[in-house]
Amino acid sequence: MRYARSIAGLAAAALALAACxxxxxxxxxxxxxxGDVEVFTWWAEGSEKxxxxxxxxxFEEQNPDYTFVNGAVxxxxxxxxxxxxxxxxxxxxxxxxxxxxxxxxLTDYIEAxxxxxxxDMYEENGWNEAFPPDLMELLTVDDAIYSVPSNIHRANVxxxxxxxxxxxxxxxxxxxxxxxxxxxxLEELDSAGVTPLSIGMDWTQVHLLETxxxxxxxxxxxxxxxxxxxxxxxxxxxxxxxxxxxxxxxTNTDRQNLDWPDATQQVIDGNAxxxxxxxxxxxxxxxxxxxxxxxxxxxxxxxxxxxFDFLADSFTMPYNSPNExxxxxxxxxxxxxxxxQAFNLAKGSIPARTDxxxxxxxxxxxxxxxxxxxxxxxxxxxxxxxxxxxxLTDVTEVVSQFSANGDAEALKTGLADVAASNLx
Ligand code: GAL
Numbered sequence: 001m002r003y004a005r006s007i008a009g010l011a012a013a014a015l016a017l018a019a020c021x022x023x024x025x026x027x028x029x030x031x032x033x034x035g036d037v038e039v040f041t042w043w044a045e046g047s048e049k050x051x052x053x054x055x056x057x058x059f060e061e062q063n064p065d066y067t068f069v070n071g072a073v074x075x076x077x078x079x080x081x082x083x084x085x086x087x088x089x090x091x092x093x094x095x096x097x098x099x100x101x102x103x104x105x106l107t108d109y110i111e112a113x114x115x116x117x118x119x120d121m122y123e124e125n126g127w128n129e130a131f132p133p134d135l136m137e138l139l140t141v142d143d144a145i146y147s148v149p150s151n152i153h154r155a156n157v158x159x160x161x162x163x164x165x166x167x168x169x170x171x172x173x174x175x176x177x178x179x180x181x182x183x184x185x186l187e188e189l190d191s192a193g194v195t196p197l198s199i200g201m202d203w204t205q206v207h208l209l210e211t212x213x214x215x216x217x218x219x220x221x222x223x224x225x226x227x228x229x230x231x232x233x234x235x236x237x238x239x240x241x242x243x244x245x246x247x248x249x250x251t252n253t254d255r256q257n258l259d260w261p262d263a264t265q266q267v268i269d270g271n272a273x274x275x276x277x278x279x280x281x282x283x284x285x286x287x288x289x290x291x292x293x294x295x296x297x298x299x300x301x302x303x304x305x306x307x308f309d310f311l312a313d314s315f316t317m318p319y320n321s322p323n324e325x326x327x328x329x330x331x332x333x334x335x336x337x338x339x340x341q342a343f344n345l346a347k348g349s350i351p352a353r354t355d356x357x358x359x360x361x362x363x364x365x366x367x368x369x370x371x372x373x374x375x376x377x378x379x380x381x382x383x384x385x386x387x388x389x390x391x392l393t394d395v396t397e398v399v400s401q402f403s404a405n406g407d408a409e410a411l412k413t414g415l416a417d418v419a420a421s422n423l424x
Contacts, residue, residue: 034065037326039315040088040098042081044074046261047283051347055150058342059333066326071095076260077203077382082389089114094318096327101384102138102149102312104226108389110141115316117144118331127335130353134377135312138385147314148331150340151349154368155278155380156211156301156309159264159285162294164273168192175299179215179243182302186250189273196250198272200258202400206392207382208276209244209399215303216240219376226379226386228423232416241415245408256403267296276301278311278383282348282364292363300371308368308375311383312352391422 037059043052049072056068073081078099085098089112100106100115109115122128122145128136131149139145162172168189176182186196199205214222217236224230231237252258252266264281266272268288275281285296292298300307315334321327333339340351345360350369358369379385381392398414401407 032065033323033325035067035323035326036069037066037097037323037330038069038071038095039330040071040073040081040085040095042073042075042078042099044072047287048280048347050283050287051280051343051349054346055333055339055343058336058339059330062333062336062338063329066323066329069096071098076200077207079201079203079259089318092320094320094322096318096321096323097315097330098318099313100147100316101380102135102147102314103379103385104387105384105389105392106139106146106314106316107141109316110144110146113319115146115318117146118148118317119143119145121148121328121331125332125335130335130355132352132354135352138312138379139314147316148334149312149314149352150334151344151347152310152312152352152368152372153278153280153349153383154308154371155207155311155383156214156304156307157277157279157281158299158301159267159275159277159281160297160299161267161270161273162297164189164194164267164270168194168273170273172297175297176302179212179303183243183246186247186274190250195252195266195272196274197247198263198266198275199248199251199255200260200263201256202396202403203382204258204260204263204277205248205255205399205403206396207278207380208247209241209395210381210386211276211301211304211309212244212247213237213240214307214309214378215301216243219307219378223378225419226381228419232419233412237415238412241408241412245402245406245411248403248406278380279348279364279368282362283346286348286362298364298367306375308371308377309380310372310377311380311385313349387422391418394418394422 041052043049059068073084075081088094100109135149139147160172165172170185170188176185189196199208216239221230260277261284264275264277264284267275268285290296315331317327337353337356340353341356344351350365350372361369381387395418398411398418402411
C-alpha cells in the first residue's frame with residue numbers, strides 16, 4: 001500500500017533524522033549562517049495558520065540558528081498573495097521562499113526566471129524516491145525541479161451538515177448518486193427555507209465550477225480542457241455550465257463578501273446544508289470539536305466518485321533569496337518526515353511523501369489517503385495545478401461576471417474565449 005509503513009520504520013527514520021539534524025549537515029540544519037527566513041504564504045489566519053504554525057515549530061526545532069519571519073498575506077487560494085508576490089518579484093524583492101502550487105502555476109515563475117532549479121537538492125537528499133512519480137512529474141519542467149511539496153489536498157469534496165439534511169427530510173446517510181439527484185435535493189432544501197449550498201467569493205466559485213466540469217465530463221475529458229483536446233464549446237461543457245448555473249442559483253446571495261472559512265462556517269452553524277471546498281476545510285470542522293461522520297459528513301462532488309481532484313502546495317528557492325542557506329533549511333524541513341507529518345496532520349491534507357505513517361491521520365484524511373492511492377488523479381484549476389496563473393485569472397474574471405449577471409450563455413462564450421486565447 002502506498003502509505004503503508006511500519007511504526008518501527010517510522011521510529012528508525014525519526015532517529016536518522018534526529019542524527020542529522022533534520023536532514024542537514026549538522027545539528028542546526030544544513031547551513032548555520034542564521035538570520036531571518038521570510039516564508040511567504042497565504043496561510044495567514046485561522047485553521048490555515050494553525051497548519052503553518054505546526055510546520056514552523058519543526059523548522060525552529062531543526063534550525064535553532066534561523067529566525068522564521070511570517071510573510072503571509074491573507075486571502076484564500078492566494079487571491080491577494082499572488083498579486084503581492086508578483087510585484088515583489090518584479091521589483092527584485094523576493095522573500096526567502098514562497099508557496100506555489102505544483103503543476104502549471106510553477107511554469108510562470110520558471111519562465112520569468114524567478115525560481116531556481118533545485119534538482120541537486122533532490123539528488124543529495126534522496127527526495128526523488130521520497131515523492132510519488134505523478135507528483136514528481138508535476139514538479140519537473142525540462143528535467144529540472146523547482147520546488148519542494150509540503151502536502152496534497154483534494155478539491156472535489158462536499159461538506160454536509162447531517163442535521164440540516166435530516167430536518168429537511170433528506171437521508172443524510174445516502175449521498176446523492178449524481179448531479180441531477182443533488183440538484184433535486186437542493187430544490188427540496190430551498191423549499192425548506194435553508195441555504196442549500198454555501199459559497200464565497202470569486203475563487204470559491206471557480207473551485208465549484210471545476211468540480212462540476214469534472215462531474216459532467218469525467219476525468220479524461222476534464223483533463224483535456226487544459227491541453228485543448230476537449231472542446232470548450234461542446235454540448236458536455238455547456239451542460240456542465242448549465243448545472244453550475246443551477247447550483248449557483250441555490251447559493252447565498254452575500255457570497256462575494258465571504259472567503260472560504262465564512263462559507264464553510266455556514267454549514268458548521270447549520271445555516272446551510274452543503275459546501276464544496278478543498279479538504280483544508282476539514283480543520284475548520286475539527287477545530288470546533290466536530291466529529292466526522294456524526295456532526296458533519298463528506299463525499300466526493302456527485303459524479304466525481306473515483307476521481308481525486310488534486311493540488312499540492314510547494315515551496316521554492318527564489319533567485320536572489322535574501323538568505324539562501326535559510327531557504328535551504330526551510331526546504332529541508334518541508335521535505336523531512338517530521339515536517340510533513342506535523343504540517344499535514346494540522347492542515348487537513350495528506351503527506352506528499354509516500355513513506356510516512358498514515359495510521360495517525362483522522363477519519364476524513366484516511367478517506368483522502370485511500371482515494372489518492374486508488375483513484376484517477378486530475379489537476380485542479382482553482383489551485384494552480386491545471387493552468388498557468390494567467391488562464392486562471394481570466395476564468396476568474398468571467399466567473400465573477402456570471403456571479404453578478406447570472407448569464408450562463410455569456411459564461412459559456414467567455415470560458416471558450418479565455419481557453420482559446422490562453423491555448424494560443
Ligand atoms: C489553496 C492552497 C491550500 C489552501 C487553500 C485555501 O490554494 O493550496 O493549501 O490554503 O488554497 O486558502
